[in-house]
Amino acid sequence: MDSLNNYLFVSVILFSLGLFGVITRRNGVAVLMGVELILNAANLNFLAFARFGGMNMAGHVYALFVIVLAAAEAAVALAIIINIFNNYKTINIDEVSELKQ
Amino acid sequence: MANFVFWLIVGLTIGSAILVVQSKKLVYSAYALLFTLLGVTGLYVFLWADFLAVVQVVVYVGGILILIIFGIMLTNKITSVNISNTSVQKSIGSIVLLVFIAGLGFMVYKTPWVSVANSEPAQTTETIGRLLMIDYLLPFEVASLLLLGALIAATTLSRKDD
Amino acid sequence: MIASNTITLFCLLILFLPLVAFVINIFIGKRLPREGDWVSVGAILITLLLSLILLISMFINGDPNFSHETVLPWIDLGAFKIDLGIWVDNITVVMLVVVALISSMTHLFSIEYMKGDIRYNRYYAYLGLFTFSMNGIVLANNLMSLYIFWELVGVSSYLLIGHWFEKHSAADASKKAFLTNRVGDIGFFIGIMLMFTAINSFNFQDLFDGVNQGLMAGNLLTLAGIALFMGAVGKSSQFPLHIWLPDAMEGPTPVSALMHAATMVAAGVYLTVRLFPLFSPEALTVIAYVGGFTALFAATIAITQNDIKKVLAYSTVSQLGYMILAVGVGNYVAAFFHLLTHAMFKACLFYGSGSVIHAMHHSLHDINDHDTDPQDMRNMGGFNSKMPITYWTMAIATLAISGVPLFSGFLSKDAILAGTLSFVEHHPEHLLLAIFGFGAAAITGFYMFRLIFMTFHGKPKMPAVFKGIHESPKLMTYPLILLAGLSFFLFYTLPYFNPFSDHGWFTDLIKAKDSAVPGSLTAAEIYEGVHHAHYPAMALSLIVASLGIGLSYLFYFKQKFSAKSWSKRMGFLYKLSLNKYFFDENYNRFLYQPFLKLSRAVAYLDWDLYDKYFINGFGRVTRIFSKLTGRMDYDGLDQILVDGIGRSMQGLGKRLKQTQTGRLQNYMLFALIGVIVILVFQTI
Amino acid sequence: MNYLLSWIIWLPILGMVTIAFIPRDKSELIKQVAAIVSGIQLLLTIYLWRIFDQSVGTFQFMERAEWIPSFNITYILGVDGLSFPMVFLMALIGFIGVFVSWNIDKAVKGYFSLFLLLNTGVMGVFLALDFFLFYIFWEVMLLPMYFLIGIWGGPQREYAAIKFFLYTLAGSVLMLIAILALYFTCGKTFDMLVLMETAPVALNGMLWWGMSAIKVIWVLLFIGFAIKVPVFPFHTWLPLAHVEAPTAISVILAGVLLKLGIYGMLRINYTMLPDGVFWFAGALAVLGLINVIWGAMCALAQKDLKKLVAYSSVNHMGYTLIGMAAVIAASTMNGDNLISAQAGMGGAVFQMFNHGTISAMLFILVGVIYDRAHHRDIDGFGGLAAQMPIYTAFVAVAFFAGLGLPGFSGFISEAMIFIGAFPVFKTIVIISTLGILLNAAYFLWAFQRIFFGPANEKYNDLPEINTRELFTVVPLAVITLILGIYPRPFLDMISATLNVLIDSVVSLGGFTSAF
């Protein structure tokens, strides 16, 4: 457990799962969840590197900002999704597709 | 023991993450995400990031996740738990997934990461606070602007009328 | 004695007066009284006068080596220079007189003949243009100016042949004349380029000197000679480019007399005469064969033609062949001599035929017959009573062309045949040339008398027409009389009176030059040989000529033999001759049409294939790429890759079918694939 | 006048601005302004001719002004014996073009504005001595052309316009790359005068991807110019553009624009890449030959008179290429070889000018009959000679001039080209002399079909060519005729420059071990 690589592997898996979720999910909210996984993976990286890099607190600050931004982003994203729902009555993003030449 | 807990948390995190991306029911995904986030929080603890762990719980679990669940509920009938959550291009997605896991894992494995031995600090909060007020003052202030913007954006978008 | 400057001035006047007439007539002729014919006639008469002054001065001078040259720098780029200039010697003077004389006669003759033509002024203008160009050829001192006037002569011929362009046949004939000439001109020009490349000059004298110094020798010189001769082949209508001249008879008859009998077509001969020193023996042999063959070949065609002008046209081709033959065998003075005499009697014959056609035309017009061909001899007969002047003058000219003693033709033809015979004596392997020469002589007598008999003797074939026939007006008969007079031997042998020898002013003043090609026979040696062969040739030619005339007399005057049955008996040969050996047809079938087809194919290839498919293909390919890229880009891999893999892996396409592929997911998928590709690309 | 060349270039722009302020319903006034402006421009070029020193082979009336110093871009103008004839030609045809377009009635204002803009672009190309400036002017021509063809053209005008545009743009972007490559390899300058001196040295021995830099740049420039000429196989835009363009534009296109390509090659390829000249001359001659024969054969098969004339341009420009290639004869600047080079190059330049006047005449005349009969089908006429004798006479003059009849200037240039190129490219020249036969064939055949034969009743009351049209044709005919009889005025003007040009090609190229 005291190995950097352990954390990194976990982060790799989380990241990859996040990507998987993003590219396979149809529901907008579910896609957002995938994004959250990615962000968490990155954060895990930051903190792991912080710890094994001699308690480099820059990583902590970074992670903090990432969380804040994730919150802001989620808020706006959900507002948009709700909007979509109001107009389309669906939030399956592939059905939201009127835009084409 | 710690080792066991660590692996348990790892297992929980990854397992629930898989559920997040695999579950056929959106609400299940959301709940699984809760466990993933909690698992990550646990890992934070292992990484001596106590403050971040708290923030993770408060903001992510308490904020973002709730937002997400609200989102689910607002876009569906409250009563229906079986909100369908289908997937597309799963097969090719899985290939991508495997490629990424393999590639990134290989990268992690190959790279000689810097590893400096260090003892666990008593707490990180004070250092973070100091950093935020001195070194990272600008981002801190800017973040407020961002939040202001996000606030306006979110409210404007979800405002019913006009 | 005329001062050198005066000669230049005279020559320039001779050259440009007709051009002035051309310019005046083409622009304001229509508005002048009498449509401006007097301008042209006046100009040409002055020209004639000046030429005669030059001729007289030549007589007074009596110097066979007289030569006068004036040059004008025309192009000068430093190293590359072209000087235009005039070169006058005795040949030039004689030629100038011939041109001016025949041209004047034509001008006069046309006043009546062309009366009332809608493009009367233009006709005279073109005559002026022609005279100008022809004089230019005569006076040129270098190949470049020669070529320039050469082409101009071609264009005036084009314009005059096409004078009645409403007739398709005239339009066709004019185009054919020009194009056929151009074929020869290409060769001519290649010859010029070959010469210039080796010697760097266009000037005749420079060329002679250059060849003499060996700047150009061997096969190259032969090639250049033959190439230059190509010009003559075209212009003088030699085989195989003889096809245009008979068609050129579509032009007004005076024009035929002037250009297509006496002067223009003789330009080719004049060219070979002028350039004789440049021709290597091999080239001369080629020339001789071409000329000899043409002489015989054209004569055989003339036998069967029924159009009076066509007979004369083929006769012209044949006579020109004679001249070329003479040049080829080295006796170019004889060629020039024949040119001179031929100009007179052939012009006379054409005017005579013109007179007949004129009469026929009027007569047919009076009886409102527009279908009968006024030129067809089968519609004539017995005109001698109605048109005595025409009859007698034509008869004289016929005697001349047939080589009957006392007439000019006898002298010149004899000189040519003597030259040929002498050549064959020295080169027995070329016996064929003699056969060509004498054979043609025999046939000439035959078909010329056939013409006279069919036209003027026997019973009128169409009495109705015959009734209206009457002698032409004076302006037309005077030239006839004059030219008939000039067909007597006397004018060429003065101050001597021997009708059997060409010894006279001509032979005194026109002396052959030595060939510039090293190793050739000198002029003196050639003359020696000719002199030696003189009497045998005379005897032979007399025999063959009388044979031909006699046969003709039997066939067409006495009608001892039926031409019809003989033509049937000769069957195939008759058809060949009547149809001119099918040259036009074969050219058409094997040259023009295939080439036109090729052109169409090329145009099709260019426009409908190359442009449409290849060039526009770029556009189309871009479009296709664009579409492909667009689909890849926007619709993902169009569900083929994605779905396909999905189906094969999951085994159930049903659900995938129900829901379309997520577009946004695709976008992101592609971004990730892009990342993978880039990574692979980067790490390898 | 100190800025004579600038005036000549920018005067049309002044006119264009003036026109912009004229209300668009005053079309007569617009035409008059255009005519006056082009007239003044023509007068200026004539004045330029009067004060032009023919004994000098280098540039005269140079103007030089700072422009963009940071990129070494300078405003340099100058005229020499090569560019002056072209400038004069443009001024003349620009002036005539205004009158040819007199009965344009659709969007007159736009038409003449663009027309004048086109004029400026062309003039600029001929006078610019800075490569950047050259390129700007080169491209400025495109847009007016696009509109002029696209708006005022025939039925397929859009297609023709875009095709022209794409074709030429494709060429010119390649040219841009070449220009930049020259800039960076030869001392960071666009000054053509400097490049002419430095480029042959600087590029010597330089290799790009194993290819000689000289060859690469040569080919890039060549394609750019060849499309304009147009050299086979880049010629297919031409018939279309010609057929679709309004008469005046065809006139300019054939009369001047096609010359830009040759001018560019002589001005740039020949002076800056003399080694390349020796490398490419053979190909140039072969391409010229193909142009000659191919163009003539295509012309022979055409049914549309304008297309025939268009293909005749392809044919005629081929001679120019052959003549240009002859420069390599002069491997030493003396004696006999120089004769060929001078004859070939002189012939090429002269041919450019002559084709300018002759093809302009041809297109104007085609326009005249199209205006009356509303079609150009060669076989659809017949016997017009009786109905329109004056018109027929002019067509005859133009056709005869086109087929290289002596007495017209085209003959002299073609003869010079043949004579010059013959020692170097014997076979090619011999085959290409066939071209003069084909020339005659297609022109005379067309002439016969249109004018000869029985009169076509349909066209009995076609009005004869009018004074305005005569006014446009006569000057061209007169020039063709005068130069055909006495070419000295023209040849003396170019001679000094020609020798400088040949000298630069020969002394700088051909012997280096660039390849």
Place this chain on the structure above:
Amino acid sequence: MSNFNSLAYYWPELILTVTILVAVIADLCYRREQSINVAWWVLGGLALTLFAVRMGGSSVSPLFMGMVASDPFSDFFKVLILLSTALVILMSFNSNELKDYRVGEYFSILSILSFGLFLMVSAIDILMVYLAIEIVSIMSFFLAGYLKKNPHSNEASLKYVIYGAFSSGIMLYGLSILFGLTGTTKFFEMQNAISSLGSDSNLALILSVVFILVGFGYKISAVPFHFWTPDVYEGSPTTITAYLSVAPKAAGFALLIRFFNQVFGDGTAMTSESWMAVNNLPWPELMAVLAAATMTVGNLVAIQQNSVKRMLAYSSIAHAGYMMMALPLMSQSGVYGIMIYLVVYLFMNLGAFFVLIYVQSEVGGETFNDFDSLGWKMPFIGILMTLFMVSLTGLPPTAGFIGKFYIFASVIEAGSQYYWLAFVGALNSVVSLYYYIRVVKHMYLIGERSESIGLPSSNLVTLVLIVLAIPTFIFGWYFGPLTDWVNQSFVIYQGM
């Protein structure tokens, strides 16, 4: 520089912040119908900001403990950002689409967005980079979806938000790896650390570079991260499309240049002739291929669009490709080229979009067919649109040519190994002619010519269009001032 001292150099941003606050407050004070007046406040603030930027002098220093840099390079981009923001705001007055909405937030968010862009162009810390990109993204999501009742706009913003979150997530992951490798978040410290890394770390380095490139590529819409562009551009309010195609792109390039020079460069200053990528990073080849792919895809797909808006969207991808041509060279002139191109691009692209906005409001559509015979009906609009289209194609004598010229020049200057790229670029501009001229074709060559002439109904539109047209034309032949400006701005903070 310490936080307090930094403020003296931070006037533009401070003024902008005040502007934002004023705008937000003003928005609260106005009724719905009057909310457009917020624009004037914002415009005033932007003007003051612009003034401050221009007054700021040419100080070169890191501010706020090395978070952002103050240098003429960033000032240059700030001017571009301010210009485009101001122009877009001006044009928004005339937008048909915005008429139905309360627009106060629109303007205040625009000003926050421009603040984010300010940070993007001056950030020298990866935290600032992420923060800035997020601000820009989140504000853009909102603006893209501003037309709440318009499904297209909703859809655009949905796609945008998801794609944006996705790519910024990947970038973040790359940044985290970079952080792990170097142990710092500051550009220059990173550069030092990277240059001392062994070759074992190459894989991680490359991976992080590529992941970061996803984020940057998304911002400048480079292939293969461009997929969002057409849909978002088409669905967004046209004003926002115009803005997105110019300002964030410019900022993205600024960031890209700065980041890759200062983090992955070999430590040589960008102001020197050229710099190298460290550790054998195969950066040039990658960028060259991406550039070629970007412009080719952009152009090829643009050809078959029927909507002018969508065509312009794809063409903006192509333009990004042209600019990217100069990136692999890592030379001074390459960056010059990009900067000049961006200025030029700002004018011509905004011009094209603004004409489109005007046409939308007058004709009511945005397909090619809506442009039929427009040139005759509205000569003013027709001529200007022609000018913009010609300029976008890159034909002289318009500014677009100058932009392309400098880009091509830098590519050629880099030597013959990049000639192929120049060829691809050249051919692409030929292809681009086809669809740009199509607009002109529809305006002039298709449809009936009308005799009645319409002048623009609004003076403001006329003014804005003229303001855009003048530089588009003038810079085509007199670009000395432009190059001088770029030259002066070519001073970059290079670390202490």
